[in-house]
Amino acid sequence: MRVAGILLVEDDPSVRTALELALTRQGHSVTSYATGEEALDHIRARRPEIAILDVMLPGIDGVEVCRRVRKLDQLPVILLTARGDDLDIVVGLEAGADDYVVKPVEPRVLDARIRAVLRRAESAASDRITFGELVIDRGALKVTLSGKEIHLTPTELRLLLELVRHPGQVLNRRYLLRAVWDHTHIADSRLVDACVQRIRAKIEPKPGEPVFIHTVRGFGYRFNPP
Amino acid sequence: MRVAGILLVEDDPSVRTALELALTRQGHSVTSYATGEEALDHIRARRPEIAILDVMLPGIDGVEVCRRVRKLDQLPVILLTARGDDLDIVVGLEAGADDYVVKPVEPRVLDARIRAVLRRAESAASDRITFGELVIDRGALKVTLSGKEIHLTPTELRLLLELVRHPGQVLNRRYLLRAVWDHTHIADSRLVDACVQRIRAKIEPKPGEPVFIHTVRGFGYRFNPP
């Protein structure tokens, strides 16, 4: 099941907390703010997968955030409004929102609408895999950790992708040498170890106790989904 | 303003006539039917731009029509339902509907939703794509940067379009050689590199640090929407 990085903007703290809780329960990962300014910063910095914006906000309102976002980006947007005021709906959809939801909303309905919007947006999106904070985009060949892009060299990336292709499986050094380096029969080589070490230095929060790439003494390495 | 060929399916004759009239007044061209079977025939034969389907229909219902349509086509679908029954909404959106409207509906609101759905569908198939300051008109084969027209040679344009067709994806040199030059298996060639440089010189504000076409060392190039 896909899990989305959702940006939620809602100035009423009780509504915000309730929605955040409900969405988290549905399996989404949610970041929330109270103002449009913060939301725009977050969008620029963290690239969420979808934004859910309350229309009524102090300062820059949801519709305006939506307009600005639409100028730069394809980021899917759902607008939230307190009443089903028809004029709001027209304005909101004209601003480029992908959907428009009237509060109060059943969590299940909001979830369905989020998934519908994401499904539509996905056709253009690339295939990526998420392991907790680690996101590997196989199409863009990008790796991000907690939203920050990590630079991996070609060999490091190929090795990581090979490990990730078999999550939970132990891959021995000979296999990895063949798969990543095309080395057919170099028996003893510290190459793999060195490369794993370099990857760990980049993606493991504490390289001393690896979370992602585990050493299986005597056999090889295993990529563990957290 | 764009005028859409709308397929309307609604079994209640009075509602059908009312909606047809309202939509026609908004400048749309509407064809309407009372059953899902007729609708599917129409879709196959006439390729409407958008379908508005009542959920409750005798025989094949709206959700089922939506499901079948989605299997073959990208045809945008809006579902209509008599009450705001939450379960219906979830089922409908899961079936792939682009939007879900509860009757009775203000004509202006329905119109806004139609336009929003069409706008989204359009951006996927549109002739003109905008990436920040860079505008690529695939119909006119013109590229403009900050409003100024940029002259690209045919090969440069083909390469740029190929990259833009897969935004965010890394495309390797072999692929690009095949796609743009029809070269089947020239292994080592700096052709792509040279062409990318020429494009960069024209569209990148600072060719030293490219914004649009990124090099992914060891793999290829990636067009990054800003």
Next chain:
DNA sequence: AGGACATGTCACAGTTCGGTGACACAACCC
């Protein structure tokens, strides 16, 4: 504990890769 062995760590130098500009040639247009 102590030895044997497996793995982590690190720095460095050779190698590869891509950016860049020059250039030759073909195609095209006056």
Next chain:
DNA sequence: GGGTTGTGTCACCGAACTGTGACATGTCCT
């Protein structure tokens, strides 16, 4: 023909990458 434009190729250079070996550290077994 003569000039202009588009395209492929090449050589050079700096930057980035990577393999290697030496050494440190860790783990397992007796």
